[in-house]
Amino acid sequence: MSAGVELKDVSVTFGSFFAAKNVNVKIEGGEFFSFLGPSGCGKTTLLRAISGFQDPSEGQVLIDNKDMLGIGPNKRPTSLIFQNLALFPLMTVAENIAFSLEVRGVSKPERMKRAGELLELIALEGQGDKKVHQLSGGQKQRVAIARALAVEPKVLLLDEPLSALDLKLRQRMRTELREIQKRVNITFIYITHDQGEALTMSDRIAVMNEGELEQIGQCDDVYNNPLTPFVATFVGENNPLFGKIKDLSGDEAKIETSDGVFISSIDKSTNLNVGDEAISFVRPESLFMVKDGNDYKNKLSVKIENIEFEGNVKNFYASLYSGSKIKFSVANAIDTSEIEASSQIELCFDTSKSIILPKGALATE
Template sequence: MGKDSDLCCDQLIRRFDHMTAVDQVSLDVPAGTFFSILGPSGCGKTTLLRLLAGFDRPDSGDIFIRGQRMNDVAPNRRPVNMVFQHLALFPTMTVGENIAYGLRRQKVPAAERRKRIAEVLEQVGLPGMSDRNPQQLSGGQRQRVALARCLVLRPTLLLLDEPLGALDLKLREQMKVELKHLQKSFGTTFVYITHDQSEAMVMSDQVAVMRNGRFDQVAPPEELYRHPATPFVAGFVGDNNRLSGEVTRVSGDTVELTLAGGAQVSGLAVSPGLTPGQQADLFIRPEALQLQPTVTGERLSRLTAGVVTTLFDGANSRVELEVAGQTLFARLPQDGSWTSLAGGHPIQLSWAPALARVFAGATP
């Protein structure tokens, strides 16, 4: 347990009948961190958040908040607050009354309440809106009121249960940036759960990728993206091409892969445990693929593919490709380098070996 940690969990387990929803989860979240738990529906992330909030109890393992064991502490006595997807603002109360609700329960004097409400409204960008009704506000403003209602209580941890899920796409993109700014402004430790990789990657200092009740990898967003530890992380975080094949040669720090269909790819960075004859999967990010090498003096992996089609995708073009019966795509800039490529046209792809990953015995 780190001495500067706001949250530590040690080997948490939670079972329901014959299913283990949280399976030996340990984590250490430093103070002031935006920590996200990312995973598909049913992976256990909501159950884990309920354990942290005190709405449920672990079958084994421990939860510590600022060094204090929380297993037997009631939810209302934990230094924790929670923002839900559906906000749960009181429609018959004003914005100020909604924010004051928790302060009243804590018996904070009226003068102190007014001061703290004014301060938190200023911090969340809603000054002077204390007397408004929540129904008069936009979706983004209501979201900020829900955050203010929690943050005014000055919790050690703010738990956020997919709070952007009910917003439209444009507002969700805006709120991702605002949430990150608010977290830094308040300095509160956020624990955020989501199935949306974009939310986790944009906002977080650390991300835990969860699958089947366990963490596959815990790392900063850039590390997850560039150096996934498992095939699941490689496929779940960001767009990725996946090509199946067999390891035909391992030499020093490189490996050669024969793809299903016979195409060979050499010069790949070796991964632990790879041996000739093993089935393996090659993962390559679409933006790593080049039609023409742009880096000189660097060893590149190469592959010949056929163009299927090209699609306009804003600032980039998505070029659909086929190699040995398997499909992949490249994300290329709108510089005209691909415009003459017709369907079936063979092209040479290249990429830096460090930008691809090979996993032995990869699973779906």
């Protein structure tokens, strides 16, 4: 059983501060949907509005097409997994999992049976009598999930539940969460500031900044066709090339920057005209080195400043003629041993792999 969630013009204000501003989003039943944004962007506030801990100052929260106004968190068909998990330290694992059944008056043998089933689902059979502090980080994580699922919610809300885990465990839990979601087939709404998490798990993501939704879409779409400079720089990495539109033709445009004229793709919805200030974005992995770049429309000559070996890729930090910095990555499979710091090289990129957007705020690291 899953249910859709719809936010209609939802705003949440604290005094004069907008934690969320006119948010409109429709999440389908059974979807794995992520809100992605930097800390303080209002994503947790939205989650609290859906779970019922925070009434929206304006707008409506609809779950299963029912307005949730005035319905408390204990009456909503949602379950929330907290950032710190909020397991009950004085109870055993099984008591934790069966808590939601206990408060609904389910008899003890029945709820222990249900707890046993859920322990099996999270591969912790026979560990129901342990105390919470006897579990490892990943096990606690799974207990929190089991506890949230015990109520059989229609919507599961997850507030950065993986942020406290180490990298390897985090990667394994991503797959695990996705599998659990497929198995129980309910709507998952996931909150994160980690774009890797959002992209790997979600069906669709919504990128948020300063209380407003910047873009909603499928993962690859958001990554490849960002609609705002913020999305372009927050989801993955991007090199901005600042300039002015020189020419427009169909879905391509010429942009004149202090480092040359480039031709990049452009979306018509951006409503840019010739002469407008704009930014062309190129991702580090879309830049490649060429010996003789005459065949390419977009050429950059750079001076290498710093080299960073990451394992699967090598990252090069370089400066352009104008002084602005640029980053590009080369897969480790390609031999780049002859490139050293302060060597002068030529970079090229495809028109289709760069995108022009109107000038706007970038994501700050």
